Amino acid sequence: MTRWSTIPEMVASAADRFGDAEAVVDGPLRLTFVELVERIRCAAGAFAELGIAKGDRAAIWAPNGVEWIVAAFGLVSAGGVLVPVNTRFKVDEAADIISRSGAKAVLVQQGFLGVDFVAPQGVPVIDVKSDFLSSGRPFSRPVDGEDISDIIFTSGTTGRPKGVMMNHRQNLRLYEEWCDLADLRRDDRYLMVNPYFHTFGYKAGLIASFIRGATMLPVPVFDIDRVVELIAAERVTMLPGPPTLYHSLLGVEDKAALATLRAGVTGAADIPVELVRRVHEELPFQTLATGYGLTEAGTVTLSRPGDSFEDIATTAGVACDGVEMRIAEDGEVLVRGYTVMQGYLDDPVATAEAIDPDGWLHTGDLGTIDDAGRLRIVGRKKDMFIVGGFNAYPAEIEGFLLEHPAVAQAAVIGVPDDRLGQVGKAFVVPKTHEDTDGVVTAEQLIAWSRDRMAGFKVPRYVEFLDELPLNATGKVMKDKLHERHR
Template sequence: MAETHIARSIPGAVRAAAERFGSREAVVDGDVRLTFAELLEHVQMLARVFAAGGVRPGDRVAINSPNTHHWVVAALGAHYAGATLVPVNTRFTGAETVDLLRRSRARALVVAGDFLGTDRLAGIHEAAGEAGLPELGTVIRIPVPGPLAPAEGVLDWPDLPGVAQRVPLTEVEARADAVSPDDVSDILFTSGTTGRSKGVQSAHRQALAVAQAWAECGEVTETDRYLVVNPFFHSFGYKAGILVSLLTGATLLPQAVFDTRSLLDLVEAERVSVLPGAPAIFQSLLPEAPGRDLSSLRLAVTGAAPVPVTLVERMRDELGFRTVLTAYGLTEAVVATMCRPGDDPETVSRTSGRATAGFEVAIAGSGEILLRGPNVMLGYLDDPGATATAIDADGWLHTGDVGALDANGNLTITDRLKDMYICGGFNVYPAEVEQALRRLDGVEDVAVVGVPDGRLGEVGKAFVVSGGQLSEDDVHAFCRERLANYKRPRSVEFVPELPRNASGKVLKRLLGKEDA
C-alpha cells in the first residue's frame, strides 16, 4: 500500500513533502531538476511574487500554460499565498479564456509565451477589447518554448526572484498557516449542457483526499517516477498528478506536448514507472515500443473512453506494465471508482472499478449513476441553481452518466443521459458547440453529435441546415476562431432539416446512426 501523508491543506502538503523527502527529486523537466526541498523554496518565491502583486487570501490566480515545472511552482505558489487556483485549458481561444478570467474575477494570470505557435497573451488582450480585464492586476509570462520579448506591464519568469524580495517570507508563511481544510482550493471550469461552462469548486481537504485515494489504489510510493501527459489544467493531471507526487514523494516528469517518440525516450532515460493517460496514448505507443527498454514501467491508469480487453492485454504484454487500471470520475468528483492491482483484464476492460475516496455509488431508477460522499464538489461558482440541480437534497451528485454495478461493486458505464461525448480524453458538450454555430450567419438550424474515431475515441460531426448559403470551409473557419480544437466538429453535413419528435426535440440518435 502506498505511504501517503495527508496535510490539512495544500501548503501543508508542500511543507510536509520537503520535510519527508527533502533531497529526493520532486520535478524533472528537461534540464530543470528540483528536489522537494528546492520545490518548497520556489513555491515560497512565487507566493511572495503574488503577494507583491496585490493578491490577497481568497483571491483567484489563473494559469494558462502547458505541463512544465513552471505550472507546478505557480499553482502551488498560488495556494501558498492563500489564493484559489483557476486552471485554464490551453486549447481555449482568447475569447474563452477571457470569459473564465472575468467570471472567476482573477487577480493574477500566469500565461505561456508563444505556445504551439499562438501568442496567448495577445489573444487575451484582443478578446478583452476596450473593456479590458480591470480586476487582473498581475500577469506573469512563462518562457515556453523560449526567451520572451519585453512587454510592458508583464512580469517575466526570470524577473520573479527580484520581485519576491519586496515581501518578507514571514508574510507568506503566515498566509500558508492560515489556509484551512475547508477553504476553496481550486475552481475548474467544465462545459455544461446548457452551453455555458460551470466553475467546479473544491476544498483543500477534498483535493488532497482524492489524490490520496488515487495514490493508494495505484500503490504509488517515493520510488516511483511519474510521467504526466494529462494536462495540468485537468483534474487528472493536477490532482492525480501534482498532488499525488506531494503526498507520496514520487518524482513528477511533465510532458508539455504529447509526442510518442519523445515520451518513449523519456521513459528510457528517466526510468519512468507510472504513466496514466487516455487509451489513445497507449495505442499510439504500441507500434513504437519494439526495441525500446520499457522495463521500468509499472503502472498505467486509463479511462475516459472505451478500453478493449485486447488493449489491456497488449499494454501488459508489449509495453510491460505490471498493473493496468481503469477509473471513473468527473470534475465534480475527480475520482469516484477505480480498479485495483490484481484485477483481471476483463474486469479492467469491462468496468471502471469499485468506489474509492469515500464515495458511495448508486444507480437511480433511470439508470443514472449517482455519487455521494465527502469529496463531491462544494458547488458551482456563482450558480446555486445549477448546484441544486446537480446535487439533490440527500447529497447525491447526479452525474448524467448511465451505468450498472455488478455483484462485486464494479461500475460499468453503459451510456450517457446527456449528449456529451469524449474527444481525446476531453468532454465535449454539443450544446456549447451548437450555441456557437448558431451565431454564424446562414445557419438556420444545427445539431452536433459525437461519432467514432479510431484515434480520439469520438469526434464531433455537425449537421447544419443552411439552405445552401454556407460551405464546409465556412463552418470550419468560424469554429477555428471561437472554439478550442477538441470542441470543433471534424466533419460537416448539410441537411434539409433535422429529425425531431412530436415535442420538437432533435432526435440525435437518428443523426449518428450511420456513423455508429
C-alpha cells in the same frame, strides 16, 4: 484521514519528508524537493506582493512545466485560489473563464502553440518565464481545510464550461487514497502527459506526487517519439493517460525503450477490452488501473490491485472509500460523499440541478453496478439517442466497431431520421494500410455491424476521418461531430 488539512501544509512538508530526492525534471532543469519548495515559497511571496489576498483567484494558462508547478502551489501557499485554463482554448474562450472566475491575475507562457495570450482588460498578464515567480520573499499564509483551493472549469464538450469549486481537505483525502490504489510509490518517476489544467493532471499528477515523493516529469505537448525518449532516458515508472496514449505505446517498434514502465492508469467509458489485453501482453506494465471520475467529484472509482483482467477491461472498478454510488431509474450514475464539489462558481441554479437535496450528484453519465459493486459506464446521458423507441448508447456501439480489424478509432452520434426519430452515425479513423490487409468501405462496415449487434444499434451512416476532434484531455468532442454532420 489525511495527515494534513491544507495543500500548502502538505507541499511544505515535502521538503522535510523527501529532502534531496529529485522532485522535478524539466528539460535540463533538475530540482530536489528542498529546492522546489523554496521556489514555491518565493512565488507565494511574489503573489502576496502583487496583492493576492486570502481567497483571491488567479488563473494559469500555460503548458505543463516547472513554472506551472511553482506558480500553482505558490498561489495556494499565498492563500489564493487556483483557476487553471485549458491551453487549447482560443483567446475568447479563455477570456470568458478568466472574467467569470474574477481572476486578479493571469499567468501565461507567451508563444506556446503559436499563441500570444491576452487577458480581459484590467487583468494583469504575467509571463511564467519572466522573473516574477522568483521575485518574492519566502512567504506562506494560513488557510483552512474547508477553504476553496481550486476552481476547475468543466471540459465543456456538451455546453458552456462551469467552474467546479473544491476545498483543500477533500483534495488531500481523495488523492492520498488514489496514490494507494494507483500504486504510486516514493521515488517513482512519473511522466506527466495529462495536462495540469485538468483534474487528472493537477490532482492525480502533482498533488499525488507531493504526497508520495514521486519525481515529476512534465510533458508540455504530447509527441510519442519524445515520450519514448524520456521513458528510456529518465527510467520512467509511472505513466497515466487517456486510452489514446496506450494505443500510441503499442505502436512503438522499440519496446525495449519502455522496459522501466510499471504502473499506468486510464479512464472510464471507452476502453476496448482488446486494448487492455494488448497492453498487458505487449507492454511491461505490471499494473494498469482503470477508473471513473469527473471534475465535479474527482476520482469516483478505481480498479483494485489483483482485479481480474476482464474486470479491469470492462468496468471502472469500485467506489473509493467514503464515496457512495447508485443508479437512478433512468440509468444515470449518482454519486454522494466527501469528494462531491462545493458547488459551481456563482451558479446556484446549476448547482441545485446537479446536487439533489439528499446530496446525490447527478453525473450525466449512464451506467450499471454489478453485485461486486463494480461500475460500468455505458455512455453519456446527453449522448444517448433513441432509435424507434430503443435506447442506443454510443460507447457500446463504439466498442463493437473497435473490434473490426480495420478500425483504429470510432465515435458515434445520433442524427435525425424521418422514420425512426434518430439513427446512429459513426465517425471512423481507419488503421493504416500497413496494419491491415486493405481498407474497409462504409457499406462493408455497416454490413459487418449488422452481424454483430441489434439492428437499432447499427450505424446507418459511416464517415471516415483522418483524426477525431479531441479536447486536450483526450475526450472526443461530440459537439464538433454534430456540427460536422449538420
